[in-house]
Amino acid sequence: MRLKAKLTEKVAFLVLLLSTLVIVIPVVLITLLILKEGLPAMSWEFLSQKPRMGMRAGGIFPAIIGTLYLVGGTMCFALPVGILAAIYLSEYAKDNWLTRMIDVAIANLAGVPSVVYGLFGLGLFVNFLNFGASILSGALTLAIMSLPVIITASREALGTVPQNFREASLALGATRWQTIRKVVLPNALPGIMTGTILALSRAAGETAPILFTVAAFYLPKLPKSIMDQCMALPYHLYVISTQVTKIKPQVQYGTALVLIGMVFIMNFCAMIIRAHFRRKKQW
Amino acid sequence: MTTKRSASGKVVEFLIERAIFLAGILSIVFVVLIFVFLLKEGLALFYEYPLGRFLTDLRWYPISSPPHFGVVTLLMGSLAVTLGALVIAVPLGIGCAIFIAEVAPLWLRELLKTTVEFLAAIPSIVLGFIGLVTLVPLVKQIFHTPTGLTALSGSIMLAFMAMPTIVSMMDDALRAVPNAHRAGALALGATRWQMIWRVLVPAASSGMVAAVILGIGRVIGETMAVMMITGNAARIPTSLLQPVRTMTATIAAEMGEAVQGGDHYHALFAIGILLFIITFIINMTASFFIRRRG
Numbered sequence: 001m002r003l004k005a006k007l008t009e010k011v012a013f014l015v016l017l018l019s020t021l022v023i024v025i026p027v028v029l030i031t032l033l034i035l036k037e038g039l040p041a042m043s044w045e046f047l048s049q050k051p052r053m054g055m056r057a058g059g060i061f062p063a064i065i066g067t068l069y070l071v072g073g074t075m076c077f078a079l080p081v082g083i084l085a086a087i088y089l090s091e092y093a094k095d096n097w098l099t100r101m102i103d104v105a106i107a108n109l110a111g112v113p114s115v116v117y118g119l120f121g122l123g124l125f126v127n128f129l130n131f132g133a134s135i136l137s138g139a140l141t142l143a144i145m146s147l148p149v150i151i152t153a154s155r156e157a158l159g160t161v162p163q164n165f166r167e168a169s170l171a172l173g174a175t176r177w178q179t180i181r182k183v184v185l186p187n188a189l190p191g192i193m194t195g196t197i198l199a200l201s202r203a204a205g206e207t208a209p210i211l212f213t214v215a216a217f218y219l220p221k222l223p224k225s226i227m228d229q230c231m232a233l234p235y236h237l238y239v240i241s242t243q244v245t246k247i248k249p250q251v252q253y254g255t256a257l258v259l260i261g262m263v264f265i266m267n268f269c270a271m272i273i274r275a276h277f278r279r280k281k282q283w
Numbered sequence: 284m285t286t287k288r289s290a291s292g293k294v295v296e297f298l299i300e301r302a303i304f305l306a307g308i309l310s311i312v313f314v315v316l317i318f319v320f321l322l323k324e325g326l327a328l329f330y331e332y333p334l335g336r337f338l339t340d341l342r343w344y345p346i347s348s349p350p351h352f353g354v355v356t357l358l359m360g361s362l363a364v365t366l367g368a369l370v371i372a373v374p375l376g377i378g379c380a381i382f383i384a385e386v387a388p389l390w391l392r393e394l395l396k397t398t399v400e401f402l403a404a405i406p407s408i409v410l411g412f413i414g415l416v417t418l419v420p421l422v423k424q425i426f427h428t429p430t431g432l433t434a435l436s437g438s439i440m441l442a443f444m445a446m447p448t449i450v451s452m453m454d455d456a457l458r459a460v461p462n463a464h465r466a467g468a469l470a471l472g473a474t475r476w477q478m479i480w481r482v483l484v485p486a487a488s489s490g491m492v493a494a495v496i497l498g499i500g501r502v503i504g505e506t507m508a509v510m511m512i513t514g515n516a517a518r519i520p521t522s523l524l525q526p527v528r529t530m531t532a533t534i535a536a537e538m539g540e541a542v543q544g545g546d547h548y549h550a551l552f553a554i555g556i557l558l559f560i561i562t563f564i565i566n567m568t569a570s571f572f573i574r575r576r577g
Contacts, residue, residue, distance in 0.1 A: 002472075005474045005476075005477060006474060008474075008476060009474045009475060009476035009477070012476045012480070013382075013386055013476065015378060016378045016379075016381055016382040016386055017382060017386075018378075019374065019375045019377075019378030019379050019382070020378065020379045020382040020383065020387075020395065022375055023375060023379050023399070023402075023443070023446050023450070024379075024395060024398050024399075026443065027398050027399075027401060027402045028398070030405070030410075030413050031401075033413065033417070034409070034413070080306075081306050081309060082306075084302060084303045084305075084306030084307070085303075085306040085307050085309060085310065087303050087306075088303045088304055088306060088307025088308075089307060092300070092303060092304070092307070093307065098308070101311055102307060102308060102310055102311055104567075104570070105310040105311040105313070105314045106310045107566050107569075107570050108314050108562075108563055108566050108567075109310055109313060109314060110566075111497070111500045111504070111562045111563075111565065111566040111569075112317065112504070112559065112562055113503070113504025113505075113506065113531055113558055113562060114504065114506060115504070115506040115531045115534050115535050115555075115558075116317070116321070116504070116534075116555050116558055116559055116562075117317075118534075118535070118538075119320075119321060119324075119534065119538075119551070119552055119555040120316070120317045120320050120321065122538070123320035123321070123323065123324045123552070124316065124320050127543065128320070144313050147309075147310065147313070148310070151310065175292075175296055176296075176300075177296045177299055177300060178296075201404060202404075204406075205404075205405075205406025205407070205408065205409070206406070207406070207407070207408045207506075207507045208506040208507055208531070208535055211535055211538065211539070212538050212539070234406055234408045234507075235408075237408050237409065237412060238408050238411075238412075238507060238511075241411075241412045241415060241416075241511070242415075242511060249416070252412060252416075256409045256412055256413075259406060259408075259409060260405060260406070260409055263404055263405070263406060264401075264404070267401075267404050
């Protein structure tokens with residue numbers, strides 16, 4: 001009996017291992033494939049030139065700059081609102097119906113499909129507020145999409161600051177806001193930064209929300225103001241992999257590699273910050 | 284001097300605390316705003332095209348005259364790829380999560396978790412591109428379909444993309460089971476597998492169900508990869524080897540051509556309303572299971 005159970009265990013663990021491999025191996029293969037095919041495309045010209053010949057040659061500079069602008073804009077809008085909202089939930093909110101409503105709202109914002117954010121951005125920012133297809137509209141749309149991640153991460157970071165830090169500060173006569181600004185926030189900052197960078201790296205890779213709000217099919221000049229349209233890496237990859245015929249695969253893989261590289265560098269920074277401050281933490 | 288400063292300090296503090304409160308309730312405002320704007324632009328369709336036909340017409344011919352805006356075809360497309368993805372993702376996800384949480388040694392566990400997190404970080408457009416150049420030709424070759432752009436390709440891709448959500452949430456749920464459960468089962472002479480299957484999985488079931496539900500939400504809302512590899516034929520699929528068109532892909536693909544304020548434009552927002560309601564229900568259900576676990 002016991003022997004049979006042992007045998008079942010062996011078989012079961014083998015099945016578990018196999019199902020894990022079925023998931024993990026493609027991730028490794030995809031990464032290697034993009035590196036192998038994309039690295040030969042990497043050159044200073046590819047990174048610093050405008051696309052030429054119907055995007056079949058030249059570089060992807062405007063798309064890189066466009067994505068950087070969008071990420072920067074997203075941060076400007078989402079970070080302050082996200083941190084303030086997290087402060088409210090962590091430091092001020094009581095356990096009442098309003099707080100529960102906010103929790104429900106955050107969970108739903110996190111689950112709204114990205115293309116619906118695109119529709120919303122089109123309806124509110126592009127048409128209703130008349131911002132047109134512009135960096136402003138795109139960044140605002142991405143910012144609202146990033147909010148739930150930033151709020152959740154910041155709230156968690158604020159929550160890990162020990163209660164007696166606050167009590168000590170209040171006992172010294174500091175007001176509630178002084179306590180938050182001088183004691184709670186500095187201690188929660190690494191966690192907030194980590195969460196924000198992760199949210200921004202997601203925003204950098206999103207295509208659907210920027211489709212109708214900012215992304216330009218082909219725009220070889222750089223945007224001059226936040227009311228201009230711009231190219232963006234994810235949309236550019238979409239365009240050159242579905243709309244442009246007779247294009248060298250190298251250009252497509254190269255674009256994919258730059259996009260993944262950007263996302264990966266942001267994720268890596270977030271990991272470093274987390275690891276660095278976890279070691280320095282005194283409590 | 285000091286009194287003056289503290290007076291202005293009080294004003295500043297008052298203003299800041301107001302701002303904090305406003306930011307706090309902003310999430311509610313945004314959810315409401317999203318719904319209101321979808322309704323504002325979407326309901327306008329039904330002045331021209333009755334709701335009944337939107338929900339029962341089996342044709343989606345947005346630019347024929349007269350146009351047909353039958354959402355059922357697209358809903359069926361979304362359901363087909365979602366079901367296909369679930370059939371693949373749920374067993375694999377459960378297996379992978381159990382392996383990571385309970386079987387793998389510590390060093391491997393960290394490595395596997397990092398890999399799954401890395402998968403979550405890959406933008407969907409990149410996965411769509413990779414699917415287009417690898418998976419689609421493979422499906423074409425194996426099943427001898429004309430293009431390889433099929434519901435099956437979409438399902439496989441979506442299963443893969445839902446994996447990070449499913450695996451990491453199930454891993455959390457399994458980890459959250461108290462160690463006393465493990466010790467108790469092992470002390471009674473159970474093998475580790477018996478302990479996992481008969482004790483841990485039932486104990487973690489609420490969290491695992493929530494993981495699957497959120498995975499469904501992820502799959503139904505996925506847009507770019509699906510648009511690139513499912514073939515986008517707007518007809519009700521009878522087999523997974525046919526091309527399908529999902530709700531999300533329809534919005535993304537057609538909004539560029541739709542005239543602002545026209546019927547087609549409104550119809551795409553009406554699909555948005557439907558998607559919003561579906562994901563709202565999915566999220567509420569998942570929260571219910573998470574709270575039950577909590």
